[in-house]
Amino acid sequence: MINKFEIGTLILRVVLGLTFFVHGLVKFQGGIENTVDWFESIGLPGFLAYGVGLVELLGGIALILGLFSRIVSVLIAIIMVGAILKVKIAAGFIDGYELDLALLAMSVFIAINGSKAFAVDQIILNRKKS
Structure with a gap:
């Protein structure tokens, strides 16, 4: 049986995943080269744009599915700290950084607590235990 805590965490995980999936998708649809150029214009190495875009895109999908939620959330938290300190x-x-701070808090929450409800990780773990 799923408790209220897990339902709340599921909502945070899916919303965070959807948010980052869309941000990553936009980076690649609009031409990742634009993001590379922007990173370089603010003093960051351009290749970081690929890493950030991939974490956002693939990490967003992983969060929605409940796959590697804690690891992905740590990566997103790192991106949010960087965005806040470097840009916002x-x-x-x-x-400025109010939305980024909220996304950071969501990602840290999931990194600390995990998210088991309707998570692919849990399906895999339950099959291994059986």
């Missing part, structure tokens, strides 16, 4: 902090809280 100068704009302040409102219209």
